[in-house]
Amino acid sequence: MTEKAINQNQETEVIRGLEGVVAAETDISFVDGVHGDLYYKGYNIHEIADHTTSYVEVVYLLLNGDLPTRQELKKFRRKIVSEMRVPTQVIKMMEIMPPSSHPMDVLRASVSALSFFDTDAKDNSPEASRRKGIRIIAQIPTLVASLYRIRKHKMILSPDPGLNMAENILYMFHGEVPEDLHARAMDQLLLLHADHGLNASTFAARVAASTHADIHAAVTAALATLKGPLHGGANERVMKMLRKINNIDEVEEYINSMLAQGQRVMGFGHRVYIKEDPRARHLRKMSEELCRQSENKNLYKISHKIEGIVLEAKGIYPNVDFYSATVQNAIGIPSDFYTAIFAASRISGWVAHVLDQYDNNRLIRPTSKYTGEYNRHFVPVKERSGNKKQS
Numbered sequence: 001m002t003e004k005a006i007n008q009n010q011e012t013e014v015i016r017g018l019e020g021v022v023a024a025e026t027d028i029s030f031v032d033g034v035h036g037d038l039y040y041k042g043y044n045i046h047e048i049a050d051h052t053t054s055y056v057e058v059v060y061l062l063l064n065g066d067l068p069t070r071q072e073l074k075k076f077r078r079k080i081v082s083e084m085r086v087p088t089q090v091i092k093m094m095e096i097m098p099p100s101s102h103p104m105d106v107l108r109a110s111v112s113a114l115s116f117f118d119t120d121a122k123d124n125s126p127e128a129s130r131r132k133g134i135r136i137i138a139q140i141p142t143l144v145a146s147l148y149r150i151r152k153h154k155m156i157l158s159p160d161p162g163l164n165m166a167e168n169i170l171y172m173f174h175g176e177v178p179e180d181l182h183a184r185a186m187d188q189l190l191l192l193h194a195d196h197g198l199n200a201s202t203f204a205a206r207v208a209a210s211t212h213a214d215i216h217a218a219v220t221a222a223l224a225t226l227k228g229p230l231h232g233g234a235n236e237r238v239m240k241m242l243r244k245i246n247n248i249d250e251v252e253e254y255i256n257s258m259l260a261q262g263q264r265v266m267g268f269g270h271r272v273y274i275k276e277d278p279r280a281r282h283l284r285k286m287s288e289e290l291c292r293q294s295e296n297k298n299l300y301k302i303s304h305k306i307e308g309i310v311l312e313a314k315g316i317y318p319n320v321d322f323y324s325a326t327v328q329n330a331i332g333i334p335s336d337f338y339t340a341i342f343a344a345s346r347i348s349g350w351v352a353h354v355l356d357q358y359d360n361n362r363l364i365r366p367t368s369k370y371t372g373e374y375n376r377h378f379v380p381v382k383e384r385s386g387n388k389k390q391s
């Protein structure tokens with residue numbers, strides 16, 4: 001290797017975690033970290049959370065760029081519900097997965113398997129990719145609820161065309177039409193998690209899409225990435241932590257001892273937001289309302305106290321995952337399914353981003369700084385002795 005090449009490599013600056021690197025152009029969502037705002041297609045998330053009729057309206061917005069008219073929304077809802085059924089072969093596959101396997105792992109394998117049975121499997125034209133994308137958006141909630149029923153040895157339920165997506169998810173989980181507050185809570189979860197700029201799982205989906213891999217492959221990559229505890233897997237760990245705190249008097253000691261040991265408090269901190277994650281505001285409110293009504297009133301109080309302690313000690317705010325845990329707990333979702341519910345929503349953002357990537361593609365292929373040795377000489381195996389380093 002020439003000295004020039006070595007010098008060039010050594011001068012390369014590495015941006016750890018790609019912080020601040022602009023890797024794509026998109027008009028789908030904007031995360032304003034400085035002011036603590038989030039916009040979907042230009043609409044502030046607070047207005048969306050307060051005024052949308054349901055999550056499917058947000059899906060329409062993300063995929064089409066504008067809010068639907070009443071007629072368009074009705075047609076789109078019908079389309080989504082009509083695509084919610086999943087092939088029986090995939091259900092059978094979920095049935096034979098070990099009961100100890102994590103729901104996110106089963107979901108990842110099942111979404112990958114959906115591609116084998118998709119009528120558009122071999123067609124990766126823009127029209128077919130869009131059809132497949134809408135189908136996956138509709139099918140993931142069914143897969144998640146069906147897996148729950150399999151784990152509980154209960155009959156799998158088909159979606160009810162008369163219910164909206166949030167109601168249908170809870171109906172397919174619990175076997176009864178949910179009360180209004182629970183349906184509203186699920187709807188808020190879905191619409192608040194739908195998209196979030198170039199987060200890790202969306203980036204993974206775009207990287208896969210940039211190779212012209214099909215949309216099932218791109219979504220499978222996104223699901224694998226979402227599972228990690230520094231991303232979507234945080235909500236499950238929040239509940240794990242809350243369960244270890246028996247009452248409000250234990251909070252201070254528990255959290256301070258975590259921080260003293262250099263541990264991360266799950267559901268806190270964010271790469272982009274300097275202030276509070278705007279989604280946390282809505283989930284905090286929902287969590288308070290739900291916990292007040294449930295037998296687990298203490299969970300909200302404990303969570304709120306944790307928030308104050310972490311803010312004072314580290315200046316860090318809760319992110320979307322923190323109150324998502326108590327909201328999901330209150331509506332009867334078991335903690336190992338929390339990240340899968342996140343996925344049942346984020347799929348709409350992933351699909352919008354994958355279609356966006358296909359539309360304006362350039363292979364995503366960054367480079368790395370080489371930190372190894374230069375110009376070593378290859379020694380044939382028969383001439384190598386012991387474990388001694390060859391040069």
Ligand code: COA
Binds near residue numbers: 265266271314321
């Ligand atoms: N608890 C305690 N300290 C935290 C923290 C948390 N949840 N999140 C960040 N910090 C601290 C780090 O220890 C570090 O402190 P130091 O400089 O004294 O070492 C500082 O804040 C910066 O952390 P860093 O890891 O560089 O920030 P990041 O931008 O790479 O990380 C997250 C962002 C989200 C990965 C990080 O905040 C985290 O791990 N949060 C917990 C997991 C979570 O909730 N993920 C869901 C995100 S939506």
